[in-house]
Amino acid sequence: MTGPKAGLEDKPSQNKGTGIKGLSNSNDWRDRKTPLQRARGDGSKMEGLVHHGKVPQAAERQSGVQDKVKPIIERWKDKDGALIPLLQEIQDHLGYLPREVLEEIARAMKISLAKVLGIVTFYAQFHTQPRGKNIIRVCMGTACHVRGGADVMGKLQEELDLKNGETTPDLAFTLESVACIGACGLAPVITVNNETHGRLKPEDIPGIVGKYRNSI
Numbered sequence: 001m002t003g004p005k006a007g008l009e010d011k012p013s014q015n016k017g018t019g020i021k022g023l024s025n026s027n028d029w030r031d032r033k034t035p036l037q038r039a040r041g042d043g044s045k046m047e048g049l050v051h052h053g054k055v056p057q058a059a060e061r062q063s064g065v066q067d068k069v070k071p072i073i074e075r076w077k078d079k080d081g082a083l084i085p086l087l088q089e090i091q092d093h094l095g096y097l098p099r100e101v102l103e104e105i106a107r108a109m110k111i112s113l114a115k116v117l118g119i120v121t122f123y124a125q126f127h128t129q130p131r132g133k134n135i136i137r138v139c140m141g142t143a144c145h146v147r148g149g150a151d152v153m154g155k156l157q158e159e160l161d162l163k164n165g166e167t168t169p170d171l172a173f174t175l176e177s178v179a180c181i182g183a184c185g186l187a188p189v190i191t192v193n194n195e196t197h198g199r200l201k202p203e204d205i206p207g208i209v210g211k212y213r214n215s216i
């Protein structure tokens, strides 16, 4: 299992914003509304939204997610120590952990939503926002830094029009910085999914991004 998020060992949570380019980066994750809640607004516009077909679309999406995760929750909910493996299995299926699913887990396991959120935000392996099909990690360790890691990151940001930690709107790429990934001899290094690209120069980046873009 991936360990606790750096700097969070003594406290449960730091919020990460949406990470999706073009979406709000509000730090107050717990206050973010689900798509259905956003569609409902203050409730007074509900009838109008139903009339225009917006709420059923959001509700259908949500119910599709619930259909996928319910059997998984049912299988785990009464087992001791099930919360983390349950979260891992659901994330494997959905790619991330939507808030409405976390609420469903809390209900089914008869535990507080705060407890579920505490686990999800504590461990780096869990993600509460959709992530790109291709995860690009740029090493910012010392060896990579002195050999031009920042220039490689800058070129990736330019090529993808993203900031560190963001995901492209088409969910094709997520860009992240990481500490040393243990390939210092190849510095500067990036990984794309499970593949390592080393001894990079900024001019190598368009070709690498293009390769993964074309494989989508």
Ligand code: FES
Pocket: 139, 140, 141, 142, 143, 144, 145, 179, 180, 181, 182, 183, 184, 185, 187, 188, 189
């Ligand atoms: S510092 Fe980048 S791989 Fe070690």
